[in-house]
Amino acid sequence: MPVSVTMPRLGESVTEGTVTRWLKQEGERVEADEPLLEVSTDKVDTEIPSPAAGVLTRIVVGEDETADVGSELAVIAGDGEDAGESASAPAQQQEAEPEPEPAALDTPSTEKPVEEEAPAPQTAAPAAGGSAEGTAVKMPALGESVTEGTVTRWLKQVGETIEVDEPLLEVSTDKVDTEIPSPVAGTVLEIKVAEDETADVGAELAIIGTPGAAPASAPAESTPAPAAEPKPEPKPKPEPKQEAPAQPAPQPRIESAPAPQVAPASEAKPATPAPSQPAAPAAETVKSNGAGDAGYVTPLVRKLAAEKGVDLSALAGTGVGGRIRKQDVLDAAEKAAAAKAAAAAPAPAAAPAAATSAATKAAPAKAEPSPLRGRTEKLTRIRATIARRMVESLQVSAQLTTVVEVDVTKIANLRNKAKADFQAKHGVKLTFLPFFALATVEALQQHPVVNSSIDVEAGTVTYHGSEHLGIAVDAPKGLVVPVIKEAGDLNLAGLSKRIADLADRTRNNKIGPDEIGGGTFTLTNTGSRGALFDTPIINQPQVGILGLGAVVKRPVIVNDPELGEIIAPRSMVYLALSYDHRIVDGADAARFLGTLKERLEGGHFEADLGL
Known part of the structure; x- marks a missing residue:
């Protein structure tokens, strides 16, 4: 009996989904629980498995079309029906074969190719x-x-x-x-x-x-042979x-690459021309399977090549079929660096020329253009996801940003005093970020409206009972936001360890899927790249994100108890809070930033540092 594939409910408030891609086409066989299609909703992108084994007989909803939850997407015919049809077809053929034998000798010969094609899908079925x-x-x-x-x-x-x-x-x-x-x-x-x-x-x-x-x-394959035994043509079947x-x-497809090396080696006895001859075909193989418009390169390899400044079109791959692998890019980058070092080594022959050689080294580095110039390539999945979610965030919420300036001189002094002992004791460096994280968590506990989420359709707002702090990490594959769960239960040392651990595992692709979702508020440290401040976009469904600017020293007017107002060098930082104006008012944002500013400028972290 045919089985109907319906749109599942992918979330409590999800009422519809869009078919982004069919993984099977009409006429293809699918196993039970095998991925059948991809569906995108406003909450999640996921695969829909097949509810039964059989053949996909009809696709009801095409790609890029939207269907309501519970509506029919496709129809799958069961195994029994397929087996019955395939069994009846040979039966009819066997009945038809004896009748036309005296009529015409050409008809059996034309039927033989049909019989030979029929076993092909039967042998493919057991293989699957x-x-x-x-x-x-x-x-x-x-x-x-x-x-x-x-x-x-x-x-x-x-x-x-x-x-x-x-x-x-x-x-x-x-x-x-x-x-x-x-x-x-x-x-x-x-x-x-x-x-x-x-x-x-x-x-x-x-x-x-x-x-x-x-x-x-x-x-x-020998099973169809007995059916055609009386005729002389089954002999080619062996x-x-x-x-x-x-x-x-x-x-083992790797054997296809060494094959051209063996051929020229047997033709020419000298060992020297043998490696030189395969070199040219290898480059041609790479050109067809490697970079640029000639072939496909995985996003992982292409990203690495862009970071290392390696030209993929001029690279010979060692992978299967000449495909460029990650190690090929790393080797090419290492060779290029070694070549530059060798070329620069003879230049500083005398000690006085050291300064000039340093200048000459810097000059070509600035002149070298990025390998991404003039290139068009497909968006990576994570980049496409970031693009979609950022636009959605701006579309669904009313966002604006408030900026305050904070004097963190006391924290800078404490950090300089304690960072050596802190690293020896806890095994991580003491940066400014844990101070901001701790102060943020404490401010969220006092101002829960900034640590909330809003559901306009249900007409509700949820004030979260825990602070799950997201930390934006600039990973090689793109921006990723791992989450420190229950951040309110951690002290300065605990936050420092968790931040370092999550950032390291995120950059090395060791982060787990369950460590990325579930945040209630986010920190983004744009100051680590020298930015004074920015206006970050909220990570939905959160209602706030705090951007941390660079900590810089500059002259500031301060009020000295003895000297009055004086100009002194201070460590200053801008804090930019982007918030959802649907639930957070400007006064709420100002009060939150005021609490944060007071805590940071007070600098009372001696107990956390053991001082």
Whole structure:
């Protein structure tokens, strides 16, 4: 009986969803719980699994179309129906075959190709199920909104044995890096996704089975042979059987790259021309599979190349099929740095020329243009997500920013006095950020309206009972905001450790999906890049975000008890609070910033520092 696929309710207040992509097309087979389509709502982007196994017979809602919760998206025909249709088709063919035999000899010959094409999908079906060739290893969903992952390293190669739950490969997503264990014990028969290639969640990565499982697919093809035994044409069918085992043999695609090296080596006995001849084809392979408009490069590799200043179009890849890998970019950047150092080394021959050589080093660095100039490339998933959420934030809330100036001279003095002992005791550097974080958490406890969220549709506002503090981190892949849960329960040392830990794991792609959501207020330290202040955009559904400017020394008029008003150098910082004017009034924002300013300028953190 056909099964209807309906739009699920992806959130309490979600009433509709938009189909962003169909992972299966009409006529394709899908397994139960296999990802079928991607849906986007105002709360989350996620995959919808198939409720049953069968064939996708009809797509009701196309891509980029919106459907209400509970409405029909597609229809899947069950296994029994497909089996019945496929079983009845051969039966009808067998009944039809004996009748036309005396009528015309051409009709059986024309029917033979049909019979030969029919077994093809039958052999593919067991392969998908893993019963004939082995068990498929699929890309898991590593987080609620994760839809794809990049294979960074295979820990096993084709032909190697592996145990159950033994690490098989490493995968990187926009949220986490992790190892994928093998679901079964056996031998790696096929690797379908090479290193540095990206695959959707649910896509097959490899096939695990026994060494005899590969030829097992050949006997499966022999089943249609008895049906055509009376005729002389089945004899060519054993030939495809020999081609079938030949396909697993080149499955380690790496063999395709060494192949041209063996050929020229056998043609020319000298060892020197052999490496020089493959060099040219390697560059051509990279050009077709690597950078620029010639082929595809994973976002991870392209991002790294942009940071290192490596020109991908001139880079030879060592990956499968000549694909450029992450290590290729790192090696090229290291060689370029070594070449620059070697070129600059002979210049300062004499000691007096040291200053000139330093100047000459700096000059070309400024003149070098960015490799991103003149390039058009696809948005990464995290960049597209940031773009969408920032625009949505401005559209759904009334945002404005209030800025105050704070004298943090006392904190600067305390920090200089205690930072050496603090690092020795706690293992992390004492920066200004933990002071701002602690003062912010204390101010949020006194002004809960800034630590709230509003639901206009329900007509409610929630004043959160805990302070879950988001810390904006400038990671290589883009802006990520990990969250310090229950920040109000931590002291200065605890906040310092958590900030350092989250920032380090975020920049190294070690952060977990559950550590990114659930924040109630956010800090963004734009001053770490020298900015005096900015007007940050609120991270929905929060109602406030505090931007921390650079701490700079400048002359300020201060009131000295003995000398009166004098001009003195002070450590000053601008604090910019962007808030949602739908729930937070200007007076509320001013009171919050006033509490924050008083706490920071008071500088009473001696107890937290053990002074």
